[in-house]
Amino acid sequence: MKEQTNIADTVVTNGINVTEYExxxxxxxxxxxxxxxxxxxxxxWDMGGYNLTTIKGFYxxxxxxxxxxxxxxxxxxxxxxxxxxxxxxxxxxxxxxxLTACLTSTIIYKAAARGITIDSVESTLEGDLDARAFLELxxxxxxxxxxxxxxxxxxxxxxxxxxxxxxEFSPVLDVVNYGTPVSLRIEKG
Amino acid sequence: MKEQTNIADTVVTNGINVTEYExxxxxxxxxxxxxxxxxxxxxxWDMGGYNLTTIKGFYxxxxxxxxxxxxxxxxxxxxxxxxxxxxxxxxxxxxxxxLTACLTSTIIYKAAARGITIDSVESTLEGDLDARAFLELxxxxxxxxxxxxxxxxxxxxxxxxxxxxxxEFSPVLDVVNYGTPVSLRIEKG
Numbered sequence: 001m002k003e004q005t006n007i008a009d010t011v012v013t014n015g016i017n018v019t020e021y022e023x024x025x026x027x028x029x030x031x032x033x034x035x036x037x038x039x040x041x042x043x044x045w046d047m048g049g050y051n052l053t054t055i056k057g058f059y060x061x062x063x064x065x066x067x068x069x070x071x072x073x074x075x076x077x078x079x080x081x082x083x084x085x086x087x088x089x090x091x092x093x094x095x096x097x098x099l100t101a102c103l104t105s106t107i108i109y110k111a112a113a114r115g116i117t118i119d120s121v122e123s124t125l126e127g128d129l130d131a132r133a134f135l136e137l138x139x140x141x142x143x144x145x146x147x148x149x150x151x152x153x154x155x156x157x158x159x160x161x162x163x164x165x166x167x168e169f170s171p172v173l174d175v176v177n178y179g180t181p182v183s184l185r186i187e188k189g
Numbered sequence: 190m191k192e193q194t195n196i197a198d199t200v201v202t203n204g205i206n207v208t209e210y211e212x213x214x215x216x217x218x219x220x221x222x223x224x225x226x227x228x229x230x231x232x233x234w235d236m237g238g239y240n241l242t243t244i245k246g247f248y249x250x251x252x253x254x255x256x257x258x259x260x261x262x263x264x265x266x267x268x269x270x271x272x273x274x275x276x277x278x279x280x281x282x283x284x285x286x287x288l289t290a291c292l293t294s295t296i297i298y299k300a301a302a303r304g305i306t307i308d309s310v311e312s313t314l315e316g317d318l319d320a321r322a323f324l325e326l327x328x329x330x331x332x333x334x335x336x337x338x339x340x341x342x343x344x345x346x347x348x349x350x351x352x353x354x355x356x357e358f359s360p361v362l363d364v365v366n367y368g369t370p371v372s373l374r375i376e377k378g
Contacts, residue, residue, distance in 0.1 A: 015239075020272055024272075025324050025326065028324055038316065038318070039282050040315050041313070041314045043293055044309075044311050047204035048203065048205050049205070053286040060270060065268060072278045074263070076286070081254055083205055083206055086255075088261060091359075093228050095287040095291075096229070096230035096242075097283055099280075099371070101265035102284075105280060108238070118234070120234065124229065124231050125230045126227055130225055130226070133358070134358050134360060137221070142367075143362075144361065145360070148370070148371045149371075150373050150374070151376065156377075163375045164375045170280075173371060174332040176368065179365065180333060180365055181336055181366065183339065184353060184357070185339070185340045187340065187341065
């Protein structure tokens with residue numbers, strides 16, 4: 001979708017090339033299948049609470065991208081009190097990262113598309129979790145976060161109401177708020 | 190919760206100190222509030238699709254941990270086709286990382302607690318997302334992942350059924366499958 005644009009014709013707001021954004025919107029209007037994406041991750045257990053995820057290619061805009069030239073490795077661990085080595089954030093902390101990063105980018109992209117300049121975005125998130133279900137000591141508590149609170153501080157001419165309305169387009173917020181069915185298959189190696 | 194144990198008395202399975210795990214279970218049985226955790230993340234927007242999350246302290250087992258001596262910084266970006274600089278995985282890819290890392294660790298911890306040795310765990314995840322809702326071109330599609338498929342290959346004496354039963358204690362799986370209410374507050378900076 002990304003095409004060469006004459007710099008003189010290009011509008012950039014909040015670091016987002018709005019000219020290209022509008023080209024994407026037009027392309028998807030003409031050919032809705034271009035909006036279909038598939039993202040992927042591979043993980044390998046190392047030892048104890050430590051494991052590593054490799055993120056490479058994805059499908060989107062009608063073709064494969066990055067399988068050859070895009071590789072990120074991110075690790076996860078558990079803190080000492082949860083019997084890990086504390087070499088990396090733990091998975092429930094990464095969930096908060098995914099959520100706040102997505103809310104932040106959603107505000108930035110949506111604002112750019114609407115011609116709204118954002119000067120700064122900072123956020124703090126807290127998630128409450130009761131480990132009794134994991135430890136099989138209670139059937140009354142759920143296994144995951146019971147609630148998550150996200151507080152954003154945004155410097156911009158936009159109202160808090162409009163910023164919230166924009167943030168609510170966040171894909172990760174949608175998954176966390178409403179859930180997505182996970183099909184889990186186990187194969188013996 | 191972590192106490193000094195005589196090495197001769199310590200059982201370690203899959204890299205997990207099972208003796209300490211059992212001490213945690215006993216401590217939570219005696220004092221259920223020790224199971225309450227709060228995890229946290231702070232994020233700061235840099236430019237365009239690039240932002241950074243700092244993960245430090247958390248609350249759990251009745252006290253604060255790591256606020257002074259534990260700091261992880263993880264970044265997020267978007268690929269070029271989504272108008273980013275592709276300096277890091279994007280937020281929906283980090284969601285898959287959080288999910289697969291949590292499923293992996295849950296299998297490892299649960300197996301250790303049951304005395305089951307795991308030789309290896311590898312997994313691949315795929316998530317399908319239609320960008321039309323984000324682009325405000327459709328009200329029929331949801332904003333987040335429509336579905337996620339996780340395939341685990343596990344070398345172990347345990348049956349695939351038991352591994353799946355153990356994996357389903359995963360806190361992140363619980364959040365992704367069933368959702369967690371997110372309270373989102375926007376303040377003007």
